[in-house]
Amino acid sequence: MHRLTIALLAVVDAMVCAAAALGAILAPLVLVWLAVFGGEGAWSALWPTTARVWQLGHLVPVSIALDDAGAAAVGIDPNGAAFWVSVAPLAFALFSLLFAARSGRRAVDAGAPWSGFGAGTAAFAVAAVVVWASGAAPVAAVTPWQAIVLPAAVYAAGFLLGAVPRAWDAGDGGPLDRLHDALDASGPAWREVPALVLRGAGIVAMGLVAVAGVVLAALFAVRGGEVIALFERARVDAVGAGALTLVHLAYLPTAIVWVVAYLAGPGFAVGTATAVSPAGVSLGVVPGIPILGLLPEGGSAWQLVLVAIPVALAAVAGGVCRRAFAREWAFDGAGAEPVLPRLAIAGGIAAVVGALGALAAACASGAFGPGRMAEVGPDPGPVALALGLEALVGASILLLAPAGRLTAGRAAPADADGADTEPDPA
Numbered sequence: 001m002h003r004l005t006i007a008l009l010a011v012v013d014a015m016v017c018a019a020a021a022l023g024a025i026l027a028p029l030v031l032v033w034l035a036v037f038g039g040e041g042a043w044s045a046l047w048p049t050t051a052r053v054w055q056l057g058h059l060v061p062v063s064i065a066l067d068d069a070g071a072a073a074v075g076i077d078p079n080g081a082a083f084w085v086s087v088a089p090l091a092f093a094l095f096s097l098l099f100a101a102r103s104g105r106r107a108v109d110a111g112a113p114w115s116g117f118g119a120g121t122a123a124f125a126v127a128a129v130v131v132w133a134s135g136a137a138p139v140a141a142v143t144p145w146q147a148i149v150l151p152a153a154v155y156a157a158g159f160l161l162g163a164v165p166r167a168w169d170a171g172d173g174g175p176l177d178r179l180h181d182a183l184d185a186s187g188p189a190w191r192e193v194p195a196l197v198l199r200g201a202g203i204v205a206m207g208l209v210a211v212a213g214v215v216l217a218a219l220f221a222v223r224g225g226e227v228i229a230l231f232e233r234a235r236v237d238a239v240g241a242g243a244l245t246l247v248h249l250a251y252l253p254t255a256i257v258w259v260v261a262y263l264a265g266p267g268f269a270v271g272t273a274t275a276v277s278p279a280g281v282s283l284g285v286v287p288g289i290p291i292l293g294l295l296p297e298g299g300s301a302w303q304l305v306l307v308a309i310p311v312a313l314a315a316v317a318g319g320v321c322r323r324a325f326a327r328e329w330a331f332d333g334a335g336a337e338p339v340l341p342r343l344a345i346a347g348g349i350a351a352v353v354g355a356l357g358a359l360a361a362a363c364a365s366g367a368f369g370p371g372r373m374a375e376v377g378p379d380p381g382p383v384a385l386a387l388g389l390e391a392l393v394g395a396s397i398l399l400l401a402p403a404g405r406l407t408a409g410r411a412a413p414a415d416a417d418g419a420d421t422e423p424d425p426a
Contacts, residue, residue, distance in 0.1 A: 003112045003115045005110075006107055006110045006111070006112040006115050006116050006119075007112075007115045007116060007118070007119035008119070009103075009106070009107075009110075009116070010103055010107055010115070010116035010117070010119040010120035010123070011119050011120060011122075011123040013099070013100075013102075013103035013106075013120060014100075014103070014119075014120040014121070014123035014124040014127065014155060015123055015127060016099075017095075017096055017099040017100065017103075017124065017155070018096075018124060018127035018128075018131075018151075019127075020095075020099075021054055021057070021092050021095055021096065022050060022051075022054055022131070024092075024095075025050045025053045025054055025057075025092075026046065026047070026050045028242075028243065028246055029046050029049060029050060030046060032239055032242075032243050033045070033046055035239045036239060047134065047135060048135045048136065048137035048140070049137070050135070051131045051132070051134065051135025051137075052135065052137060052140045052142070053089070053092075054092060054131060054151075055128075055131065055132070055135075055142055055147050055150075055151065056085065056086075056088055056089065057088055057089045057090070057091065057092025057093055057250065058088070058092060058093055058096065058128075058150055058151035058154050059088050059093060059150045059151075059153075059154060059363055060142050060143075060146050060147050060150050060151065061084055061085070061086035061142070061143070061146065061366065061367070062084070062085045062086070062140050062141070062142055063082070063083075063084055063140065063141045063142070064081075064082065064083055064084070064085060064139065064140055065081065065082045065138075065139060065140075065141070066081040066082070066139065067081070076370060081370070082370075083367065083369055083370040083371075083373075083374070084366070084367040084374070085366075085367060085368060085369070086366030086367045086368075087251075087254065087364065087365065087366045087367065087368045087376050087377055088254065088363055088364070088366075089247070089250035089251045089254060090251070090253035090254045090257070090363060090364060091249065091250040091251070091252060091253050092250065093154050093253075093363065094253050096124075096151070096154050096155050096158055097154060097155075097157065097158035097161065098158065099158065100120065100124075100154075100155045100156070100157075100158030100159040100161070100162065101158045101159065101161045101162030101163075102162060103116065103120055103159060103162065104116070104117070104158070104159040104160065104161065104162030104163030104164075104166070105162040105163065105166045107120075107159075107163060108162075108163050108166040108167045108170055109166070109170070111173070113163045113166075113167050114174060116159070116163075117156070117159050117160070117163065120155065120159055121152055121155055121156040121159065122152075124151060124152050124155040124156075125148055125149075125151070125152035127151075128147060128148045128151040128152055129148055131147070131151075132144060132147040132148060164176070165198065168180065168194075168195060179194075189329070189338050189340075189341045190341055190344075191328075192324065192325065192328050193341055193344055193345055193348070194348075196321040196324055196325060196345050197321075197344075197345055197348030197349055197352060198352070199317075199320065199321060199324075200314075200317035200318065200320065200321045200345065200348075200349040200395060201317070201348070201349050201352035201353050201356065201391075203313065203316060203317035203320060204310070204313050204314050204317050204349065204353050204391055204394075204395075205353065205356055207313035207316070207317075208260050208263065208309075208310060208313060208387075209256060209260070211263065211309055211313070212256045212257075212259035212260045212263060213256055215259050215263070216252075216255060216256060216259050216294075219294040220294065223293060223294050226293030226294070227290045227291065227293040227294065228290075229293065230288050230289065230290040230292070230293045231244070231290045233288055234288065234290070244290065248290065248291050251291070253364075254364045254377075255291060257360045257361065257363070257364035257377075257378065258364060258377065258378060260357070260360070260383075261357075261361055261378035261383045262276065262277060262278065262306070263306050263307070263309050263310060264307065264310055264357065264383055264386040264387050264390065265277065265278060265279075265304075265306075265307045265382075265386045265390075266378060266379060266382035266383050266386050267279075267378065268365070268376075268377050268378040268379075269365075269375055269376060269377065269378075269379070270283060270286050270292065270295065270376060271283075271284060271286065271372040271373055271375065271376065272371075272372040272373075272374060272375045273372070274286075274372075276295060276296065278303035278304050278306050278307065279303075279304065280298070281295070281296055281297065281298050283295065284372070287369070287373065307386070307390060310386075310387060310390040310391065310394065311390045311391075311393055311394040312394060313394065314349065314350075314353070314390060314391040314392075314393070314394025314395045315394040315395065315397045315398055316394075317349060317391075317394070317395055318346065318349070318394060318395035318396065318397060318398040318399040319398040321345050321349070321395070321399060322342070322398045322399050322401065325337070325341070325342060325345070325399075339400065342399045342400055343396075343399075343400070345395070345399055346392060346395040346396045346399045346400070347392065349391050349392075349395045350388045350389070350391040350392035350395065351388065353387050353388060353391040354384040354385065354387050354388025354391070355384065356387075357380075357383045357384050357386075357387035357388070358380040358381070358383060358384035359380075360383075361377065361378040361379065361380040361383040361384070362380045364377050364378065365377025365378055365379070365380070
């Protein structure tokens with residue numbers, strides 16, 4: 001396929017992604033506005049709100065400045081009526097990541113991933129410029145460069161997330177092919193190290209997300225009464241309850257990151273000088289947000305066992321990588337399996353998992369209101385350190401173990417006359 005055609009398709013993908021997310025925000029806002037206000041002066045209020053929610057969902061901090069009447073209406077002290085909101089509803093960023101990853105895979109299959117990357121990222125940046133320029137609001141403001149660069153960075157990261165693994169297998173006609181050729185020339189010990197690092201880190205990351213989702217569902221089952229009670233205290237009608245539920249759904253991926261930080265050990269904060277972790281819970285007065293009814297009332301020593309979950313997931317990843325490495329060595333290697341490449345795989349898994357943990361924690365933390373709510377969410381540094389060490393320990397358990405029966409049955413097959421034949425490396 002022609003490069004120009006691939007670039008145009010990438011532009012269309014980026015525009016559809018931005019429009020779909022904006023529509024998903026605008027549609028419920030219109031319904032709520034019609035139910036409450038009957039549509040009076042709708043566009044002047046709805047579009048700026050949609051723009052700010054979309055920007056916040058793509059990691060853009062929003063500065064809120066309420067006048068005295070607005071502060072009184074929401075029950076905020078006028079002295080704290082100016083504050084930042086930067087804890088993102090990650091459902092929107094996740095949608096853009098997945099959509100961009102799909103576009104990245106398509107660009108690789110079409111034969112021009114880097115043309116698609118540049119065109120798609122530029123198109124999403126243009127969409128961010130349009131949203132920023134048309135969504136001015138006196139109450140909620142954003143920094144212009146953040147409103148443009150951060151959404152484009154989210155889309156670019158998603159595109160690479162889809163394109164790079166596919167290009168590593170299928171080829172990109174560029175830097176990945178050159179790196180692949182260099183590793184192939186280095187022999188069977190090192191050529192699969194990058195792929196195995198990414199595979200192992202992916203297993204740990206997806207496992208942590210799955211376990212965190214199960215834990216969150218269990219918390220809803222156990223402490224659902226507290227959530228319902230907070231809904232009732234909000235004193236909202238059916239329309240307000242529906243809107244509040246949609247907000248909670250948008251923040252569901254953010255809550256999953258918080259649970260991952262809890263499972264890793266460092267936990268997270270719900271305000272300045274607070275902590276929620278397996279080692280203990282230290283909370284003052286927290287806002288009456290329904291989902292915060294899931295917060296545990298205290299910690300106990302047995303909950304420290306939870307930190308074994310990341311170690312166990314890393315051990316599974318190490319086992320998968322160990323088996324794959326043993327197969328490669330049985331086909332093309334000679335002599336005992338080298339230890340250094342397996343150490344590199346374990347260290348690479350730990351580094352990638354730690355980096356992903358830090359990035360996710362940074363995206364899921366920040367300010368969520370005035371006063372002590374200026375510090376909310378997990379701290380990226382401790383989360384990265386904890387996940388990295390846990391992944392290193394777990395992955396090393398099996399990666400550094402003897403191959404055992406992993407290569408059993410991989411001996412060279414015999415031909416019809418009974419003579420051994422060399423396996424085909426392909």
